[in-house]
Amino acid sequence: MQLVVARIGRAHGIKGEVTVEVRTDEPELRLGPGAVLATDPASTGPLTIETGRVHSGRLLLRFEGVRDRTGAEALRNTLLIAEVDPEELPEDEDEYYDHQLMDLDIVTKDGTEVGRITEISHLPSQDLFIVERPDGSEVMIPFVEEIVTEIDLEEQRAIIDPPPGLIDDRAEIASARDDEGSAGDESPRDGA
Numbered sequence: 001m002q003l004v005v006a007r008i009g010r011a012h013g014i015k016g017e018v019t020v021e022v023r024t025d026e027p028e029l030r031l032g033p034g035a036v037l038a039t040d041p042a043s044t045g046p047l048t049i050e051t052g053r054v055h056s057g058r059l060l061l062r063f064e065g066v067r068d069r070t071g072a073e074a075l076r077n078t079l080l081i082a083e084v085d086p087e088e089l090p091e092d093e094d095e096y097y098d099h100q101l102m103d104l105d106i107v108t109k110d111g112t113e114v115g116r117i118t119e120i121s122h123l124p125s126q127d128l129f130i131v132e133r134p135d136g137s138e139v140m141i142p143f144v145e146e147i148v149t150e151i152d153l154e155e156q157r158a159i160i161d162p163p164p165g166l167i168d169d170r171a172e173i174a175s176a177r178d179d180e181g182s183a184g185d186e187s188p189r190d191g192a
Helices: 069-074 176-180
Strands: 002-012 017-022 036-040 047-055 058-063 079-083 105-108 113-122 127-132 138-142 148-152 157-160
Touching (some): 002 069, 113 138
Parallel strands (some): 105 157
Antiparallel strands (some): 002 017, 002 079, 017 058, 036 047, 036 079, 105 113, 113 127, 127 138, 148 157
């Protein structure tokens, strides 16, 4: 099975290094020197990692055969794909690969059916479940512990405790003006 583990960003310097947007919780395993990765687009690869280092909080990689900025810049936006055994599980029991979460049913803690996970979006701040509802509409659910309270792979479902307004239109909107009354209720002071 193939997993996207990174996306190549800008060239860094003049010796063929590139910045990498990491999309794996195990970069030391998937993005180490010697790793051979498939690519999307396929015509760019496969790529073999020659060196890797962290600079100013970003992972920099150099690939075999890429020696200058022009070659590095040609790799920009290429997805790096690792071949992974489908039976392999992440080291941490609270981590999941995307393929484990796809097609899970989403239900609220009281058992109300919300829909089915059709896509997982990896954003810098958090991951999002894209959930197709029974009526065909979509809802986005942040994959955070406060909302997704349980993942049950045996039952093929994820249990959520959504805040008001996340999956329905009954959001509670609080306004400071509601507490103060309207401005027309007070009579102006004349100082007398």
